[in-house]
Amino acid sequence: MRATVLLDRERPKISVGEVRDVLRGAGLKFSTENPEIGVVIGGDGVFSYYGRMQNIPLLFVGVRSAQATGSKAFLAETYFDELENALIGIRDGRYTVVRHKRLEVRKNGRKLGEVFTDVYLQRGIESNGLRYRVEVSGGQSFGESAIGDGVAICTRAGSTGYYSYPDKIKTGDWLESSRYTIIGDDEIGVCHIVPTFTSRDGSSLQPLRYTVPWESRVTVRLVREADARLYGVTEDRRGVRVEAKDLVTVMPSAGTTRLIKLGAHLESKS
Known part of the structure; x- marks a missing residue:
């Protein structure tokens, strides 16, 4: 089996050479041409990036850290110190490939x-709170206004990101990812980021976060000019500039991310 190695391009936690040694020990061949699987090593940001960029099956591998601000790697299927055993299992067919839905993002x-x-x-760094509108159509239809740091729109795989921050505030302690509010496979999550005001049209609701059916379309636009940036769809750390004239649309994509899950039967592969 041919495997490629996918690392953080700026701050890799492990060298390519170290990973190649593990691949060799497990009986897999390192290859950047027509690889059958990708071994992704890093944290959730790295997983998120390659998860939207790659179409081959991916194994997410975390690196343990004792630092409080170190990588959490909630999406990791295994860790680097366990990687050789995990790869032996893959070599022997003890895994499945699970497809995860993606969202498509458009600007105007x-x-x-x-x-x-x-x-x-x-x-952005030159802005006070954003004043914006969110409108949902499709499975449900409603609109709402908000003032805050912004809004996050996510898939089930993004449940442990911004969408989970109310869980941490509510309990006041460290939470394992299994205790987070998880979005369903057929849902899109919407979460206002530290809002000072939210209001849903025609109701008394002041929403903080919620889910809508997967077939929904979510649009966001500024109602006042501000330094606003869209993150998660570009390699530029400064994000994509969004102005009051712009309309951001998020909707289901036809693309999927294929993740390797360890320990299942050979006949379940796809």
Whole structure:
């Protein structure tokens, strides 16, 4: 089996050479040409990036850290110190490939890219709170206004990102990812980021976060000019500039992300 190695391009936690040694020990061949699987090593940001960019089956591998601010790697299927055993299992066919849905993101009708975890509109360094509108159509139809740091829109895989911050605030302690509010496979999550005001049209609701059916289309636009940036669909750390004249649309994508799950039967592969 041919495997490629996918790392953080700026701050890799492990060298390619170290991973190649593990691949060799497990009986897999390192290859950048027509690989059958990708071994992704890093944290959730790295997983999110390759999850939206790659179409081959991916194994997400975390690196353990004792630092409080170190990588959490909630999406990891295994860790680097366990990688050789995991790869032996893959070599022997003890795995499945599970497809995860992606979201498509457009700005003024032009496709910016796809999202495996989440996309979020957030205020820049030169802005106060954003004033914006969110409108949902499709499975449900409603609109709402908000003032805050921005809004995140996510898939099930993005449940442990911005969407989970109310869980942490509510309990006041460290949470394992299994205790987070998880979005369903057929849902899109919407979460206002630290809002000072939210109001849903025609109701008394002041929504913080919620889910809508997967077939929904979510649009976001600023109602006042601000330094606003869209993150999650570009390699640029500064994000995509969004102005009051722009309309950001998030909707289901035809693309999927294929993730390797360990320990299942050979006949379940796809």
